[in-house]
Amino acid sequence: xxxxxxxxxxxxxxxxxxPRRNPLKDALVESFMAGxxxxxxxxxxLGVRTVDAPGGLVLEYRWHWVLNAFLIVGVGRFLLRLxxxxxxxxxxxxxxxxxxxxxxVVGQRLLWLGVGLVILAFVLPFIPGIQxxxxxxxxxxxxxxxxxxxxxxxxxxxxxxxxxxxxxxxVGAYSYALLAKTFGLGFxxxxxxxxxxxxxxxxxxxxxxxxxxxxxxxxxxxxFGEIIRVVLLNWQEVTGGPDGISGIPRPTFFGLEFKRFxxxxxxxxxxxEFSPMHRIIFLYYIILVxxxxxxxxxxxxxxxxxxxxxxxxxxxxxACRTLGINTTNTKLTAFAIGAFFGGLGGSFFATRQxxxxxxxxxxxxxxxxxxIVVLGGLGSQIGVALAAVVMIGGFEALRNMEWxxxxxxxxxxxxxxxxxxxxxxxxxxxxxxxxxxxxxxLVGSRTPTIFLGKEKKAISREYVGEGSx
Amino acid sequence: MSATPILTVEHMTMRFGGLVAIDDLSFVAERGHITSIIxxxxxxxxxxxxxxxxxxxxxTGRLTLTHEDGTTYFLERLDDFRINRFAxxxxxFQNIRLFTGMTVLENLLVAQHNTLMHASGYSLLAxxxxxxxxxxxxxxxxxxxxxxxxxxxxxxxxxPAGSLPYGAQRRLEIARAMCTRPKLLCLDEPxxxxxxxxxxxxxxLLVSIxxxxxxxxxxxxxxxxxxxxxxxxxVVLDYGKKIAEGTPEEVRNDPAVIAAYLGVxxxxxxxxxxxxx
Numbered sequence: 001x002x003x004x005x006x007x008x009x010x011x012x013x014x015x016x017x018x019p020r021r022n023p024l025k026d027a028l029v030e031s032f033m034a035g036x037x038x039x040x041x042x043x044x045x046l047g048v049r050t051v052d053a054p055g056g057l058v059l060e061y062r063w064h065w066v067l068n069a070f071l072i073v074g075v076g077r078f079l080l081r082l083x084x085x086x087x088x089x090x091x092x093x094x095x096x097x098x099x100x101x102x103x104x105v106v107g108q109r110l111l112w113l114g115v116g117l118v119i120l121a122f123v124l125p126f127i128p129g130i131q132x133x134x135x136x137x138x139x140x141x142x143x144x145x146x147x148x149x150x151x152x153x154x155x156x157x158x159x160x161x162x163x164x165x166x167x168x169x170x171v172g173a174y175s176y177a178l179l180a181k182t183f184g185l186g187f188x189x190x191x192x193x194x195x196x197x198x199x200x201x202x203x204x205x206x207x208x209x210x211x212x213x214x215x216x217x218x219x220x221x222x223x224f225g226e227i228i229r230v231v232l233l234n235w236q237e238v239t240g241g242p243d244g245i246s247g248i249p250r251p252t253f254f255g256l257e258f259k260r261f262x263x264x265x266x267x268x269x270x271x272x273e274f275s276p277m278h279r280i281i282f283l284y285y286i287i288l289v290x291x292x293x294x295x296x297x298x299x300x301x302x303x304x305x306x307x308x309x310x311x312x313x314x315x316x317x318x319a320c321r322t323l324g325i326n327t328t329n330t331k332l333t334a335f336a337i338g339a340f341f342g343g344l345g346g347s348f349f350a351t352r353q354x355x356x357x358x359x360x361x362x363x364x365x366x367x368x369x370x371x372i373v374v375l376g377g378l379g380s381q382i383g384v385a386l387a388a389v390v391m392i393g394g395f396e397a398l399r400n401m402e403w404x405x406x407x408x409x410x411x412x413x414x415x416x417x418x419x420x421x422x423x424x425x426x427x428x429x430x431x432x433x434x435x436x437x438x439x440x441x442l443v444g445s446r447t448p449t450i451f452l453g454k455e456k457k458a459i460s461r462e463y464v465g466e467g468s469x
Numbered sequence: 470m471s472a473t474p475i476l477t478v479e480h481m482t483m484r485f486g487g488l489v490a491i492d493d494l495s496f497v498a499e500r501g502h503i504t505s506i507i508x509x510x511x512x513x514x515x516x517x518x519x520x521x522x523x524x525x526x527x528x529t530g531r532l533t534l535t536h537e538d539g540t541t542y543f544l545e546r547l548d549d550f551r552i553n554r555f556a557x558x559x560x561x562f563q564n565i566r567l568f569t570g571m572t573v574l575e576n577l578l579v580a581q582h583n584t585l586m587h588a589s590g591y592s593l594l595a596x597x598x599x600x601x602x603x604x605x606x607x608x609x610x611x612x613x614x615x616x617x618x619x620x621x622x623x624x625x626x627x628x629p630a631g632s633l634p635y636g637a638q639r640r641l642e643i644a645r646a647m648c649t650r651p652k653l654l655c656l657d658e659p660x661x662x663x664x665x666x667x668x669x670x671x672x673x674l675l676v677s678i679x680x681x682x683x684x685x686x687x688x689x690x691x692x693x694x695x696x697x698x699x700x701x702x703x704v705v706l707d708y709g710k711k712i713a714e715g716t717p718e719e720v721r722n723d724p725a726v727i728a729a730y731l732g733v734x735x736x737x738x739x740x741x742x743x744x745x746x
Contacts (some may be wrong), residue, residue, distance in 0.1 A: 307592070322559065325579070
């Protein structure tokens with residue numbers, strides 16, 4: 001295919017000197033050739049299929065798939081040729097202009113966008129038409145927003161690539177589950193404890209990786225995440241092993257429980273009718289408040305000496321040391337603060353689910369949180385929030401798209417089409433698209449922590465370092 | 470100005486495997502002086518700097534830094550960041566090392582990290598009580614503004630450091646080093662890549678740092694226009710050995726120095742160095 005396009009490039013260069021030739025005819029011929037090439041490739045890959053038959057494997061021919069490939073590639077190329085690859089074509093120019101304008105407008109109004117999102121988040125449960133399923137997605141999204149903001153301290157600010165963030169999430173979850181079940185401690189007591197325990201584990205991880213950079217650091221953090229998971233899986237007496245821990249106590253509202261029956265119930269105290277939504281809305285507000293605390297603390301830390309030292313370390317560690325900054329301590333604080341919020345998130349996860357097992361803390365969780373931070377724009381809090389909404393919210397929404405299911409069933413005759421199955425495929429595709437379109441993440445600029453003048457200019461990403469490890 | 474030593478280097482040797490980068494180097498930098506280290510490429514000048522600022526630990530030898538109050542620090546025993554923090558030695562780099570993605574002002578605030586860390590209750594108190602920290606930060610900004618003004622960068626305070634022109638980046642690195650309130654400022658080729666006008670401005674800046682701020686300067690420089698004009702004393706290195714030391718006038722006329730710079734027959738060098746020592 002690349003050969004074909006290279007050929008057309010030289011061919012079209014020649015055309016500019018030979019205006020007599022018909023561009024439409026050229027495009028048609030070229031599209032036909034491209035389609036033919038696709039058909040040849042498809043005849044091997046899609047056209048033939050081995051099927052289990054009584055006498056052994058037999059070949060099944062699916063020539064309609066070859067035709068489909070021919071049509072998709074041929075028509076696609078024809079349209080691209082007509083509307084996209086033409087010099088001064090209106091469509092790509094309009095698109096890139098629009099994208100630039102959107103980025104500009106959004107970039108100037110990031111603050112208002114943030115305020116708008118927060119207000120929306122606070123009134124969300126009371127918007128008519130919001131159902132339990134929407135609230136569940138909102139809670140999930142906010143959990144990832146919190147985790148994203150926590151990891152952002154380590155990866156975005158300090159520039160230390162951490163592939164094992166889920167370890168702290170697990171420490172937080174198991175801390176709450178074990179302390180609550182063994183000692184009967186309440187959610188609000190354990191919450192800060194879980195945070196501190198996770199922070200201690202953050203430091204424990206921090207020590208061996210202090211001297212590592214880049215890829216090596218990433219590998220060790222990855223291993224650390226797996227070690228925690230394997231320990232949880234095998235330490236049967238304490239963690240319950242693969243069976244996990246069930247019956248984790250739910251959080252209470254100043255001692256009032258969200259149960260249908262019992263002594264101190266929420267609906268009984270307020271004299272309202274019982275509804276399972278109360279608990280969901282309560283959980284929603286807990287995670288919303290936790291996320292806001294995370295935002296508040298990490299955002300303020302960024303403007304304080306330790307935050308500036310994190311960012312300076314990301315820019316140039318050697319220069320930091322000549323300025324008298326103890327980079328060892330600075331790295332450890334970054335790991336500890338990041339882990340602390342991971343622990344809070346984990347605690348919340350445990351109380352929301354009521355059941356935890358090592359299966360919830362696999363590497364893919366770390367990868368998703370990291371993807372959210374990178375796609376949002378390293379170091380940008382609003383970017384991380386947007387990325388979490390798009391990635392988590394978007395894909396959870398995909399799970400329950402009945403209209404799409406019906407649409408596919410009626411138009412293409414494919415029964416049991418579940419868009420949710422294509423979740424990870426789209427996840428990957430979206431990552432590729434965002435990284436091509438905006439290589440430095442959705443919010444690609446850095447806001448300085450202090451200004452001397454009145455004009456508050458953001459810093460273009462081209463100057464900002466990505467950290468060496 | 471009393472000429473007491475601020476930095477005494479005694480019998481310092483630095484080996485990298487079999488390579489002897491610095492061979493039994495001894496010299497003294499006087500307080501309130503500009504001491505220059507010159508020498509041909511590869512003479513070991515930057516290695517001397519890296520030993521003084523703690524990036525390398527010398528194989529043997531002693532580096533003593535003495536403050537006015539008589540406190541002494543043995544630099545070969547201190548970690549690099551403690552050398553800046555306690556012994557108060559600041560440095561710049563031959564290839565500029567700024568925090569390019571941070572603004573000019575932020576660069577200077579990072580330089581005041583330890584003071585601000587203390588003032589902000591190690592940043593944790595200030596999360597909840599920012600009003601207690603605010604005045605200290607304002608003090609830090611004032612110091613930053615002072616040095617921005619001195620280096621002519623005040624108008625660029627909110628620009629990313631990476632967007633500054635080359636000469637301005639060099640000046641910013643000096644301003645950043647000065648914001649750590651050093652006693653000894655080590656400058657590694659500050660005039661490299663500057664045009665004659667900028668180089669002249671740099672001379673004035675360094676002289677004023679010495680005379681007005683009363684800070685001793687250790688300078689590595691190739692630009693003889695800078696070195697000869699402002700140095701109080703010059704140490705000449707070649708192949709890791711000190712081949713001459715003295716005032717600019719003495720060094721300029723030293724046969725060993727001329728031999729090292731211009732290149733002569735080996736026997737002549739031997740004769741010359743033998744003569745100098």
